[in-house]
Amino acid sequence: EAGVTQFPSHSVIEKGQTVTLRCDPISGHDNLYWYRRVMGKEIKFLLHFVKESKQDESGMPNNRFLAERTGGTYSTLKVQPAELEDSGVYFCASSQGRGAVKNEQFFGPGTRLTVL
Amino acid sequence: AQSVTQPDIHITVSEGASLELRCNYSYGATPYLFWYVQSPGQGLQLLLKYFSGDTLVQGIKGFEAEFKRSQSSFNLRKPSVHWSDAAEYFCAVGGVRGANNLFFGTGTRLTVIP
Numbered sequence: 001e002a003g004v005t006q007f008p009s010h011s012v013i014e015k016g017q018t019v020t021l022r023c024d025p026i027s028g029h030d031n032l033y034w035y036r037r038v039m040g041k042e043i044k045f046l047l048h049f050v051k052e053s054k055q056d057e058s059g060m061p062n063n064r065f066l067a068e069r070t071g072g073t074y075s076t077l078k079v080q081p082a083e084l085e086d087s088g089v090y091f092c093a094s095s096q097g098r099g100a101v102k103n104e105q106f107f108g109p110g111t112r113l114t115v116l
Numbered sequence: 117a118q119s120v121t122q123p124d125i126h127i128t129v130s131e132g133a134s135l136e137l138r139c140n141y142s143y144g145a146t147p148y149l150f151w152y153v154q155s156p157g158q159g160l161q162l163l164l165k166y167f168s169g170d171t172l173v174q175g176i177k178g179f180e181a182e183f184k185r186s187q188s189s190f191n192l193r194k195p196s197v198h199w200s201d202a203a204e205y206f207c208a209v210g211g212v213r214g215a216n217n218l219f220f221g222t223g224t225r226l227t228v229i230p
Contacts (some may be wrong), residue, residue: 004159033217042120043206045217056216091160098216102167105218107152107159 002026004108006092012114018080021111025074025094031055032075033095033105034067038088046090049075050098082115089113120209122221129197130229137192137224139207149190150208150218151181160206166190177201202228 005024013019025032034046046065047057051072060067064083069075079086089110097103121140129135141147148167152160164175171183181192190207204225208218 031216035217035220040222042222043208043218043220045219048216059217093160099211104162104165107154107161109157109159 004092004094004106006090006108006111008111009109010112010114012116013082014116015084016081018078019082019113021077021079021090021113023075023077023092023094023108025092026106029094029096029106030072031095031098031103031105032069033093034075034077035091035093036088037091037110038085043091046077055098079113082113084115087113087115120207120219120221122205122207122224124224125222126225126227128227128229131199132196135192135194135197135201135226137205137207137226139190139192139221140188141190141207141209142188143209143212147209148211149181149183150210151175151179151190151192152206152208152220153177153203154206154223155203163192163205197226197228199228199230202226 007022030051032049035043037043045059048055049069052069066078089112091110093105093107095103095105150165151163154160163179164173166173166183174180179194183190204223206223207221210218
């Protein structure tokens with residue numbers, strides 16, 4: 001069974017440009033999470049989808065970030081326009097059930113975003 | 117503020133030596149506790165988790181962790197480290213205020229010397 005995949009693995013863009021990150025969860029996993037790790041800091045939650053609906057987007061930093069999950073399968077995270085402080089590693093995770101306690105979150109390898 | 121603290125940014129141990137990685141949390145109630153490992157080029161992999169019951173939990177790859185309520189700690193241990201254990205380790209908390217997401221520490225990078 002394939003794990004969570006993310007594309008691209010690394011993206012380098014200039015400030016002001018747009019970048020779209022993609023996450024393909026494990027097949028059959030209704031729950032999809034985005035997290036971000038800024039260099040040297042902790043991994044922070046961004047948002048949570050249940051199927052195609054945003055369950056919790058309390059971690060999204062500002063309106064330059066737009067996440068979608070059309071059809072409840074893969075998800076995209078768009079940053080427009082990108083700023084220097086958006087640099088970091090963006091992780092996607094998926095789980096079968098909703099609660100963090102009983103439903104293991106499976107993580108992808110992350111996308112490293114560098115904004116110059 | 118609520119947080120997860122991993123005080124050691126980087127630890128170096130010799131192969132075969134024992135290992136302990138520290139994790140402290142500051143949440144009101146007893147949270148649900150996790151340890152994840154990230155090897156180069158890989159996603160985070162769950163090593164073990166604690167929900168309730170026996171405070172010493174066993175995980176994969178020979179790791180164990182002990183929950184100590186009095187110290188608000190959940191330290192990860194391994195009696196004999198292998199070169200393949202070189203990776204970054206993250207402590208995390210879940211179920212905070214009923215949230216579905218995880219709260220992570222800053223991670224500890226482990227280097228293993230042959």
